[in-house]
Amino acid sequence: MTEFKLADGLLDNTRVIAGRYIAHVAVPCRALEEAARWYSEVLGAQPVRILKDRVTFSFGGVLQLVCHLERRATEVNPRAYPRHFGLTFLQNDDFSRMRDHVESLGIKFLVRPVVRFRETPHEHQSFMIADPSGNVVEFKCYVRPENSY
Numbered sequence: 001m002t003e004f005k006l007a008d009g010l011l012d013n014t015r016v017i018a019g020r021y022i023a024h025v026a027v028p029c030r031a032l033e034e035a036a037r038w039y040s041e042v043l044g045a046q047p048v049r050i051l052k053d054r055v056t057f058s059f060g061g062v063l064q065l066v067c068h069l070e071r072r073a074t075e076v077n078p079r080a081y082p083r084h085f086g087l088t089f090l091q092n093d094d095f096s097r098m099r100d101h102v103e104s105l106g107i108k109f110l111v112r113p114v115v116r117f118r119e120t121p122h123e124h125q126s127f128m129i130a131d132p133s134g135n136v137v138e139f140k141c142y143v144r145p146e147n148s149y
Contacts, residue, residue, distance in 0.1 A: 010044030010098055011060040011087075023063045025085045028070035029055075029133040035067040038131050042105060043098075060087050067133075078134040080110045086128075086138030088148050095141035099127060110136060121147050 029035035036055045039045040045065060049056040052069075059065040065085075089095040099113055111128035124147075126140040142148045 006040050006046060007042060007044035007101060010101060011046075014058075014061045022061075024066070025063060026066040026068055027085070027131075027133070027135040029067040029131070029135070030069075030071050031132075032067065032069055034132050039065065039067070042102075042107065043137070063087070078110060078130040078136050080128045080136055080138075084128060084136035084138050086140065088124075089139065089141040090145045090148065092125075092141050095125060095139060098139050099125075102127070102129060111138075124148075 032050070032053075032055050036047050036050065039055075039057050039059070040047055043059075045057040045059045047055055048058050054066050054068045057065040057067075063085075089098070102109075107129050109127055110130055111126065113125060113127040115123065116126055117123050121144065122142070123144075124140050124142040126138060128136055128138045130136050
C-alpha cells in the first residue's frame with residue numbers, strides 16, 4: 001500500500017494513551033487503499049496499522065477507526081440515519097475548518113451544514129458525508145460543549 005498525505009491541520013491525531021479508554025468503531029470498506037486514501041487525505045485521519053484485510057486509523061486521537069475489507073457490505077445509496085459515526089468538535093473553529101475543507105473538495109453532503117435544536121441547550125451545527133464505501137460520517141459542534149453528550 002502506498003503512503004498517503006494527511007489533509008493538513010484538520011485533526012490532532014496524537015494517540016491518547018494516558019486515559020482509561022478510547023472509542024473503537026469498525027466499518028466495512030470495498031477497497032483498503034481507497035479507504036486509506038479517503039480517510040487520510042480527505043479527513044486527515046492517521047493510518048496506524050495496515051493489514052491485508054483492514055486498515056486502522058487514529059481518528060482525531062480519540063477514536064480507533066477500523067475499515068474492514070468487505071466488498072459485499074458496501075452501501076450503494078447511503079442514508080444519514082440510522083447508521084453513522086463521527087466526531088463532535090469542541091471548538092467551532094475546528095468544525096468550520098473541517099466543513100470548509102469538505103466543501104473545497106467538492107464532496108457531496110448527505111446532510112448539508114445545518115443548525116439543529118436552535119435556541120435550546122442542545123443547539124449544534126452538523127453535517128454528514130459518506131465515504132467511498134457508503135459509510136456515513138457526521139461532524140458536529142455544540143454551542144455549549146458541556147452539552148455534547
